[in-house]
Amino acid sequence: MVVIWGRQPELGVTSLGEPRRILNASAASAVAARRRRLGRPEAWRVTINQSGTGARYGESETRVGPLDARAPNVLARAMSESSRLVVHHLEHSRSLRVLWLLEELGLPYDIRRYARDANFRAPPELAAVHPLGRSPVVEVDGQVLAESGAIIEYLVEREDGKLRPRELEDRLRYRFFLHYAEGSAMPPLLVQLLVEKIRTQKVPFFVKPITHKIADGIEQGFSGPAIATHFGFVESELSARPYFAGQDFTAADIQMIYPVEAALQRGKRDWPSLRAWRDRVKARPAYQRAEAKGGPSMPSRK
Numbered sequence: 001m002v003v004i005w006g007r008q009p010e011l012g013v014t015s016l017g018e019p020r021r022i023l024n025a026s027a028a029s030a031v032a033a034r035r036r037r038l039g040r041p042e043a044w045r046v047t048i049n050q051s052g053t054g055a056r057y058g059e060s061e062t063r064v065g066p067l068d069a070r071a072p073n074v075l076a077r078a079m080s081e082s083s084r085l086v087v088h089h090l091e092h093s094r095s096l097r098v099l100w101l102l103e104e105l106g107l108p109y110d111i112r113r114y115a116r117d118a119n120f121r122a123p124p125e126l127a128a129v130h131p132l133g134r135s136p137v138v139e140v141d142g143q144v145l146a147e148s149g150a151i152i153e154y155l156v157e158r159e160d161g162k163l164r165p166r167e168l169e170d171r172l173r174y175r176f177f178l179h180y181a182e183g184s185a186m187p188p189l190l191v192q193l194l195v196e197k198i199r200t201q202k203v204p205f206f207v208k209p210i211t212h213k214i215a216d217g218i219e220q221g222f223s224g225p226a227i228a229t230h231f232g233f234v235e236s237e238l239s240a241r242p243y244f245a246g247q248d249f250t251a252a253d254i255q256m257i258y259p260v261e262a263a264l265q266r267g268k269r270d271w272p273s274l275r276a277w278r279d280r281v282k283a284r285p286a287y288q289r290a291e292a293k294g295g296p297s298m299p300s301r302k
Contacts, residue, residue: 085109086139088129089294090122094148095136096290096297097254101152103286104254105159111293148258149178152251163251174245177252185234185259188226192266195219224268231263231271238273242280253281261298 089095102109127133130146138145145151198215244252
């Protein structure tokens, strides 16, 4: 456990003086920024209780002052030493992103594996870890985190911004693609997956023309044009630079692997820049290690 305190050592205080216990580096970073904005960077003490027992404020102590951007880094390092990441990994899922990120960052972690059922759904055991019952879910720093984009952002911040660009223009592209992957790129691909399921569903022969007509209407009216628009855009981005944020590989590339893989499986067009990018990033040693441990993000098409 990590506790920060200022004028009220029993409870901890925020920049406005109200009592508050701070248990992770992200919260510490927010408090540090807030104090700087208020022009009150007084020295705070950081105490690290690695065993959870012993003296009231722990056995080891380090002083950080004046409080600045280094304080969260001290906390992050302390937490890295005292807690181990656990990834709740569902086969053929977005949680491969998290394994890949952890391999790129060189962080130790444990995997708890879950198999999909006969209907390709997550098992009920995942709901005991997080109420949504989905993957990825990560236990880190005493928190249970869900959603791959949120997990990626947290871990990148926790590790001093590794795999995040520094230049403003690259940083803007980085942030855009972190959110674009699931917010815009994936929805038409999920609709196309539904279209394909409708086409292959076992139905009486006299119903088949109806279901095919429904599937064709959805594809022609929505998923087909949307996929062409989105991945035409992505193709143009990757034809202008080797990676999504710029010249260097970043966590945005990790976030984008799932929609790119899905587009190359379900799209009706050839996108050479997408294919070249996919082959390039999957050749990275960290990706190879992640896939060896967690399996591919998607099952092969039959």
